[in-house]
Amino acid sequence: LKGREFHRASRIPSEFSEEELVAMKEALKGAIQIPTVSFSHEESNFTALAEFGEYIHKVFPTVFNTSFIQHEVVGNYSHLFTIQGSEPRLQPYMLMAHFDVVPAHEEDWEVAPFSGLERDGFIHGRGTLDNKNSVMAILQALELLLTRNYKPRRSFFITLGHDEEVSGTNGAQKMSALLQARGVQLAFIVDECGFILDGFIPNLQKPFAMISISEKGAIDLMLQVNMTPGHSSAPPKETSIGILSAALSRLEQTPMPNMFKSGMLKTMLQQLASEFSFPTNIVLRNLWLFEPLVSRVLERNDVTNALIRTTTALTMYNAGVKVNVIPPVAKATVNIRIHPAQTVVEVLELIKNIVADDRVQFHVLRAFDPLPISPIDDQALGYQMLHQTIQSVFPEVNIVTPGTCIGNTDSRHYTNLTTGIYLFNPVYLQPQDFRSIHGINEKISVQGYQTQVKFIFELIQNSDTDRKPVPHLHEL
Numbered sequence: 239l240k241g242r243e244f245h246r247a248s249r250i251p252s253e254f255s256e257e258e259l260v261a262m263k264e265a266l267k268g269a270i271q272i273p274t275v276s277f278s279h280e281e282s283n284f285t286a287l288a289e290f291g292e293y294i295h296k297v298f299p300t301v302f303n304t305s306f307i308q309h310e311v312v313g314n315y316s317h318l319f320t321i322q323g324s325e326p327r328l329q330p331y332m333l334m335a336h337f338d339v340v341p342a343h344e345e346d347w348e349v350a351p352f353s354g355l356e357r358d359g360f361i362h363g364r365g366t367l368d369n370k371n372s373v374m375a376i377l378q379a380l381e382l383l384l385t386r387n388y389k390p391r392r393s394f395f396i397t398l399g400h401d402e403e404v405s406g407t408n409g410a411q412k413m414s415a416l417l418q419a420r421g422v423q424l425a426f427i428v429d430e431c432g433f434i435l436d437g438f439i440p441n442l443q444k445p446f447a448m449i450s451i452s453e454k455g456a457i458d459l460m461l462q463v464n465m466t467p468g469h470s471s472a473p474p475k476e477t478s479i480g481i482l483s484a485a486l487s488r489l490e491q492t493p494m495p496n497m498f499k500s501g502m503l504k505t506m507l508q509q510l511a512s513e514f515s516f517p518t519n520i521v522l523r524n525l526w527l528f529e530p531l532v533s534r535v536l537e538r539n540d541v542t543n544a545l546i547r548t549t550t551a552l553t554m555y556n557a558g559v560k561v562n563v564i565p566p567v568a569k570a571t572v573n574i575r576i577h578p579a580q581t582v583v584e585v586l587e588l589i590k591n592i593v594a595d596d597r598v599q600f601h602v603l604r605a606f607d608p609l610p611i612s613p614i615d616d617q618a619l620g621y622q623m624l625h626q627t628i629q630s631v632f633p634e635v636n637i638v639t640p641g642t643c644i645g646n647t648d649s650r651h652y653t654n655l656t657t658g659i660y661l662f663n664p665v666y667l668q669p670q671d672f673r674s675i676h677g678i679n680e681k682i683s684v685q686g687y688q689t690q691v692k693f694i695f696e697l698i699q700n701s702d703t704d705r706k707p708v709p710h711l712h713e714l
């Protein structure tokens with residue numbers, strides 16, 4: 239693609255009045271104030287989820303009153319928008335986000351998590367990065383385009399999930415099934431998880447954009463040991479608690495194989511090589527020689543370690559009924575995140591070999607493979623659209639690199655509709671911001687949010703290009 243340019247005949251400039259900029263941030267603050275918390279599969283703040291639906295109606299009236307936009311509520315609370323383009327021959331695409339949030343323990347926060355308070359140029363609160371910023375920015379950009387009489391050439395969908403934080407089975411999964419039943423196939427999808435990363439790599443001063451093109455798989459595995467109960471005054475040599483604890487300790491102490499060789503982080507570091515000074519630049523340019531050294535360094539940091547291997551986190555433990563009773567049963571749940579170069583079956587085999595104790599039973603509660611790797615070549619419309627939009631909206635960012643999402647997003651429910659799943663939040667992220675996601679003091683800068691709106695405003699227009707993606711098969 240020459241210069242990665244895809245211009246349409248008449249472009250609406252991404253310039254907003256002072257009044258519009260104020261309205262934008264106020265709309266986000268209002269969204270943060272609705273405590274749309276997902277606690278578990280069974281437990282969510284359903285009142286807040288419903289209120290959020292009313293709220294978006296109120297702040298984005300044009301979106302809901304435009305003849306070529308169809309709005310549907312799916313799974314009681316999720317929102318599906320179909321925006322009909324003028325040229326049906328262009329394959330549609332989809333913008334995704336979710337408006338449920340994880341709980342916030344108010345006492346730990348500097349600013350009340352559902353206040354949406356603006357302080358020192360930042361909007362504070364749960365969901366400002368994950369992921370009400372995207373929900374609001376998508377609708378806001380569309381609202382602003384519509385008020386400038388925009389009509390897309392390429393159709394697109396917007397899906398806003400209400401249960402991403404508890405697996406997406408009532409929202410994303412149902413919206414995906416509905417679109418599939420309608421015969422929809424998508425050119426690409428854009429969802430959360432990539433960022434413009436700033437300060438994640440020591441000695442790299444420049445920020446770079448990471449578009450995740452795959453995401454890790456997962457297994458929730460319950461391990462259980464049953465033993466005969468009895469009086470604690472004459473204990474057996476081994477108890478269910480002891481056997482299970484030893485098995486868990488083996489799991490924690492035995493890292494899964496290092497997959498640096500076959501992962502995206504290697505590509506990323508090679509792409510970044512010229513940004514480092516001597517000798518790091520030489521090391522990264524010659525990974526054929528320095529790979530063992532580099533991968534050892536990457537293992538020391540929790541985030542880079544998660545990018546190079548399957549991880550095993552011991553997350554729940556339950557055992558014992560009374561202080562003087564030998565426990566009949568001990569159970570623990572392990573949350574495993576699978577590297578894109580491995581599968582559920584392979585990882586389960588490794589786990590069983592590490593535990594190597596027939597008294598430990600395995601119960602797979604939930605499992606899914608990593609997402610296939612989406613294409614990034616010149617014909618990959620989604621990647622090229624994001625790349626082009628990053629270049630125009632963030633001219634100071636001159637590196638765009640593919641990456642892997644170490645968490646899971648709702649996008650995995652849409653693999654039946656497209657081979658192009660791109661995870662990118664057009665927002666700067668520093669290590670302390672990363673820790674605030676699901677942590678404390680989550681916030682977004684007002685200017686960062688306004689730039690996110692501008693990004694989507696431009697992305698939607700860029701996507702009106704005539705280019706047709708060439709069918710591409712996934713490869714691992």
Ligand SMILES: CCCCCCCC/C=C\CCCCCCCC(=O)N[C@@H](Cc1ccccc1)C(=O)O
Nearest residue numbers: 402403404405431433438439541542645646647672
């Ligand atoms: C050298 C390069 C450094 C790269 C740094 C990478 C920085 C990572 C950037 C962003 C990561 C943000 C992750 C947020 C997306 C994950 C969303 C999420 O939390 N989803 C849940 C879904 C879930 C899973 C299981 C049960 C319920 C919900 C999750 O993954 O836990």
Ligand SMILES: [Zn+2]
Nearest residue numbers: 368369402430
């Ligand atoms: Zn999220």
Ligand SMILES: [Zn+2]
Nearest residue numbers: 340368403676
């Ligand atoms: Zn989340």
